[in-house]
């Protein structure tokens with residue numbers, strides 16, 4: 001479980017998060033929605049200790065500092081070391097050498113060895129994302145925070161990402177943000193909305209045929225910006 005309690009974050013005089021509290025459960029995909037600029041990335045950076053903030057974050061009751069090796073945040077740019085190959089970047093992300101067989105076992109036909117031979121600077125935006133998805137599938141980290149990972153992926157890659165996330169959540173806390181409702185409707189177990197500097201858990205049950213778009217619009221009516 002990841003528990004955020006009374007997170008307050010400002011950039012200068014601009015208050016972005018105002019006493020944000022939420023609990024994200026292991027074994028479930030928690031999807032965080034919110035308008036552009038609502039503060040989703042800022043919240044993820046606080047959870048990952050990449051920004052200073054007030055309040056507390058605990059990971060299965062351990063403080064943030066203690067779990068850094070088990071926490072795998074992925075941000076939209078999917079930054080890689082540009083002069084290193086895909087294989088070398090994978091080794092750094094996963095924390096061990098990755099063989100072609102191991103990569104193939106988690107990527108199937110999605111990522112070719114030739115693609116990973118290239119320097120990261122020669123990879124497209126979507127291809128960099130695929131390196132990160134491969135790393136997530138290999139590392140199976142206990143805490144996964146993904147921001148806009150589905151953004152810019154082609155159809156086949158989205159199907160692959162869905163299967164990777166579904167497997168990952170079995171042993172992990174997975175929190176994801178992005179604007180692709182069609183995709184997150186298929187993977188989300190719990191839905192949270194970030195608006196007016198606070199997080200609210202929405203009443204959403206995909207197994208009952210609930211639609212994310214409806215949950216979002218209902219939330220927007222209740223909580224206009």
Ligand SMILES: Nc1ncnc2c1ncn2[C@@H]1O[C@H](COP(=O)(O)OP(=O)(O)OP(=O)(O)O)[C@@H](O)[C@H]1O
Pocket residue numbers: 011014016034035036037038039040041042043
């Ligand atoms: N480093 C920064 N310095 C100053 N202001 C920032 C910084 N990073 C983000 N902000 C501001 O904080 C607010 C929240 O930004 P954030 O990137 O967290 O939003 P978001 O919900 O992830 O948006 P999007 O859906 O567009 O990705 C915005 O108003 C943004 O301008």
